[in-house]
Amino acid sequence: MRAVLDEVRFLAFDVFGTVVDWRSSIARAAEPFLTGHGIEVDPLVFADEWRSRYQPSMEAVRTGVRPWVPLERLNRESLETVLARHGVDFGAVTGDELAELNRAWTRLDPWPDSVVGLTRLQRRFPIGPLSNGSIAGMLALARFGGLPWNVILGAEIAHNYKPMPQTYLRSVEAVGLRPDQVAMVAAHNADLRAARAVGLRTVFVARPLEFGPGQTADLTAEDDWDLVTGSITEVADLLGC
C-alpha cells in the first residue's frame, strides 16, 4: 500500500457509475414505459439522454440560485424534460407512472465486482457513499443491490452537490476525521480532482463501459491518483483487504 494512504480511516465512494451500472439498469426500467407510450427511442439512448441532464440539473443548487433539493426531484424534472423532447403526451401519462419510472434510480445493478469488493474493504475500513444521491436514494440502492455501507454521507449531509468543496468537507467532518484520513473512490477524474483539492486521498476505479461502448471520457486516470485500479476488488487487493 502506498504510504500516502497509511493514514486513511474511511473510504468514501462515488456511487452512480463507480459502484452501480446506471445505464443498463435505467434502460431496463424505461423499456416497458417507452413501449407502452409509443416513444420510439432505444432505451439505452433514453438512459443516456436522461443522464445527460444530471450535471446541469445540479448547477442551480451549486451556485445557490436554487435552494437545496434532493436528487430525486432533479431526476424527476430531467425525466419530464427528456420526455417532452420526445413529444410525449403528458395527458396520457399518470403521475404514478412518472414516479415509478423515477424510482428506477433506486434499482441500479452493482457492477459485478462491487458487492464482493465492498464487503472485503468493509472488514477493515468503515465505508459509505459520498454521492450526489439522497440518503433515502442511497439507502434504497443499498437494499436493492446488497451494498454493505456503514453510513451514508454526501450531498444531503452538506445540502450541496459535488464537486462543491463543502460536500466533501462536511462528509469528512461528519465521520470525525481529517480530509487526509478519507479516501474518495470514484470512476470520474473530476470528482477526484475536487476531492484532492480539499485534501482527501484519491482512488480511481476505471469504468470504461459506464456510458456504453462509445464512452470517451474517464477511460483512464488523468492525474497521479493515489491508487489507480480497474475494479473495487482491485482496490481491496491493493489495500491488503
Next chain:
Amino acid sequence: MRAVLDEVRFLAFDVFGTVVDWRSSIARAAEPFLTGHGIEVDPLVFADEWRSRYQPSMEAVRTGVRPWVPLERLNRESLETVLARHGVDFGAVTGDELAELNRAWTRLDPWPDSVVGLTRLQRRFPIGPLSNGSIAGMLALARFGGLPWNVILGAEIAHNYKPMPQTYLRSVEAVGLRPDQVAMVAAHNADLRAARAVGLRTVFVARPLEFGPGQTADLTAEDDWDLVTGSITEVADLLGC
C-alpha cells in the same frame, strides 16, 4: 405482528441504553483514569454521575440558547464538570487523557441480544440509529460492537436533540418515508412518547439494568406502545424476522 406495524418500512433505534450498555462500559474505561489520578469514587458511580449530566447538557441546544454542537462536545464538558466536583487537579490531567476518556462513549458493549437481534431484523427492514449521538460517534460504536446499521440518522441530521420533534421528523424525511412507516425502538418511555407524538410507531425494549440494579425509571412500558418486549431478539421474533 400487530396491524398497526404493517406499514413499517424502517426501524429507528435509540442506542445508549437500548442497544448498548453504557454504564458498565464507561465504568471499565474510567477505572484506570480514576485510579491513576487518585480519584476515590466507584467507577460505576462515576459513570452514573457522568451520565446524569446527559439530559441537562442538551437542554441549551434544544431551546436554541446554544447553537448545535455534537454530543462529543457536551460529553466532554460534562466530564470536566464531574471531575471538578471530585476536586481533580486539572493541571495534572492532560487534554489527551480527557479526550481518550471521552472516547469511551465510542466503545460501549452491545447488550448480549443486540447484534443477533439487529442482524435478524436487518434482513427484512433497513435499520439505523435515531440517537442523540453524532454520526462519527455512532459509526465508531457500530465498528466497535459490530452493529449492522444501514444508515445513521438522528440528532446530527436534524441539528437538534431528542425529544425535539424535528429530530424524529427530519430523520423520517431523510429515509423518504412517512412517520407511520417508521418504528422507533427504545428503552425509554419519554423517547417513545415523543416519537408517537409526531406519528412514528413505537417499540419498547425493557432494559431494567441500564442504570444498574437500583434502577427506578423505565422498568416497564408506561403506555400502550405498539410492541412491548424485553430484548431486540424478541422484537425480531414478534416482527417475524
